Amino acid sequence: MLSKNEEEYLEAMYGLIEEGERLSTKNISERLGISMASTSEMMKKLSKKGYLDYERYKKIELTDKGFKTAKELKRKHRLLETFLSTILNRKEVHTEACEMEHAISRESTDALCKYLGRPIECPDGKAIPGCEDKDCTECLTSTLDRLEIGQKARIIDFFCGKKAKMRLNELGLVPDSRIEVTNKISNGPVKIKVKGSEIAIGKGLAKKILVMREYE
Incomplete structure (x- = not known):
């Protein structure tokens, strides 16, 4: 207590x-x-x-x-x-x-x-x-910029332009890919691990990436 x-x-x-x-x-x-x-x-x-x-x-x-x-x-x-x-x-x-x-x-x-x-x-x-109710899809759904450090998630969709989406795909970010947030900087980029590589996503773009939180 x-x-x-x-x-x-x-x-x-x-x-x-x-x-x-x-x-x-x-x-x-x-x-x-x-x-x-x-x-x-x-x-x-x-x-x-x-x-x-x-x-x-x-x-x-x-x-x-x-x-x-x-x-x-x-x-x-x-x-x-x-x-x-x-x-x-x-x-x-x-x-x-x-x-x-x-x-x-x-x-x-x-x-x-x-x-x-x-x-x-x-x-x-x-x-x-x-x-952390696994049956509560509303609470588990978020945008990438709102995830905490250490949070794991699955990519659902992108709400950005075609060029930005293609660039994200080249980095390994596609629907259903698994990610983990490794670091965040206030008003700065979000660092994530995807397929064994660490990449940084600008905060503005991170707001346009829809994810589903995952818990072990």
């Missing part, structure tokens, strides 16, 4: 990963407005609980358990922001969503997502992570 404070740290780390920023004590402490000493102590605590790999002065990495939990928290937050903004017409939704996300269950989150029409982005235009 995680405390509200621990969940805030995990969510902040997900945000840094999403923006292509390095996970470091300094970056995490600055994101949360908390001292580096307090952040270091929390990293140790979360590491002992199996949510991340942490060694002082070295790179911090979320474990699979940590990433899944952080992603779910961000999903809750952005769905709640969408609900507060579009249904209740609230203006300042971030703080309220922060309070509510720690109390809402996964089942209620999925029900809220369905009620809202399975939105793909929050009022700020940021991607809402999909659920």
